[in-house]
Amino acid sequence: MPTPPSRYLQARAPLITDASARPWPSDLSVILRIMRILFVSDIFGKPGRTALMSRLPSLREELGADFVVANGENAASGAGITRNIAEKLLAAQVDVITTGNHIWRQKDILPFLRESDRIVRPANYLPANPGRGWTAVSSKDGRQLAVVNLSGNLYIGAPRGAFQVIDSVLAEIPAGIRHIVADMHAEATSEKVAMGLYLDGRVTAVIGTHTHVMTADEKVLPGGTAYITDAGMTGPHNSVIGVKKEIILQRFLTEMPVKFEVAEDDVWIEGVVIDAGDDGRATAIRRLQLEIG
Numbered sequence: 001m002p003t004p005p006s007r008y009l010q011a012r013a014p015l016i017t018d019a020s021a022r023p024w025p026s027d028l029s030v031i032l033r034i035m036r037i038l039f040v041s042d043i044f045g046k047p048g049r050t051a052l053m054s055r056l057p058s059l060r061e062e063l064g065a066d067f068v069v070a071n072g073e074n075a076a077s078g079a080g081i082t083r084n085i086a087e088k089l090l091a092a093q094v095d096v097i098t099t100g101n102h103i104w105r106q107k108d109i110l111p112f113l114r115e116s117d118r119i120v121r122p123a124n125y126l127p128a129n130p131g132r133g134w135t136a137v138s139s140k141d142g143r144q145l146a147v148v149n150l151s152g153n154l155y156i157g158a159p160r161g162a163f164q165v166i167d168s169v170l171a172e173i174p175a176g177i178r179h180i181v182a183d184m185h186a187e188a189t190s191e192k193v194a195m196g197l198y199l200d201g202r203v204t205a206v207i208g209t210h211t212h213v214m215t216a217d218e219k220v221l222p223g224g225t226a227y228i229t230d231a232g233m234t235g236p237h238n239s240v241i242g243v244k245k246e247i248i249l250q251r252f253l254t255e256m257p258v259k260f261e262v263a264e265d266d267v268w269i270e271g272v273v274i275d276a277g278d279d280g281r282a283t284a285i286r287r288l289q290l291e292i293g
């Protein structure tokens with residue numbers, strides 16, 4: 001199999017090369033032009049979205065984040081996202097909402113997926129499905145970030161293969177946009193690990209979502225791509241991945257259908273913070289776990 005070309009081979013040199021010609025600014029990040037991206041993992045129900053919306057404006061400032069990307073596929077009672085919730089998350093300083101297998105659960109999101117360039121659904125869904133698989137946003141100081149959403153295929157059933165579509169998706173993103181975050185929404189760790197390796201050197205970060213349990217394998221891959229298999233869950237952790245534990249235990253003990261209810265206690269904001277250079281390569285990825293209560 002031929003190796004796809006690295007996106008960064010043609011990247012221009014960092015701005016630090018001509019810094020000696022001018023007085024050094026007091027803020028070194030101006031020279032290094034570090035881009036910091038906060039990725040917030042699956043927002044689960046009202047506890048998760050309330051915690052994020054109240055905390056995000058100050059958190060964004062504390063972290064000095066240039067962009068905030070958040071997975072919102074469980075934001076409406078654990079099942080999908082509504083237009084109203086999406087608009088509130090965007091108003092609370094989320095720049096782009098990613099989604100996943102629950103995206104079709106709330107019908108009023110369908111027109112919003114068509115209208116808004118701030119929300120994406122997996123790119124390997126069908127081209128005729130509402131919405132888009134990637135988008136690009138700009139910051140006030142002119143920086144650009146592209147966000148790609150993918151779904152795994154194992155145990156989660158996307159209609160097209162993530163590996164079969166991602167090359168053409170990346171080819172659509174203008175070459176001038178060097179920072180790209182891919183949300184790989186998948187059940188199987190093998191698919192997520194493989195996608196990280198496949199995209200190493202071609203995107204800034206591959207962030208795994210969907211399983212709601214944060215993994216401890218965050219790393220910057222050799223080609224400059226930040227990676228984690230699962231970035232966790234923003235929601236109630238006294239639960240089984242967001243749902244009241246008594247209900248899920250009843251389900252496993254009886255094998256009878258149950259009605260899911262969102263848990264309430266032990267709410268955490270979880271995700272990762274990614275730093276990247278001007279060339280789009282990641283320099284660091286750190287896990288964020290913030291207890292809200």
Ligand SMILES: [Fe+2]
Binds near residue numbers: 073100102209210
């Ligand atoms: Fe999911």
Ligand SMILES: [Fe+2]
Binds near residue numbers: 074100209210
């Ligand atoms: Fe999820």
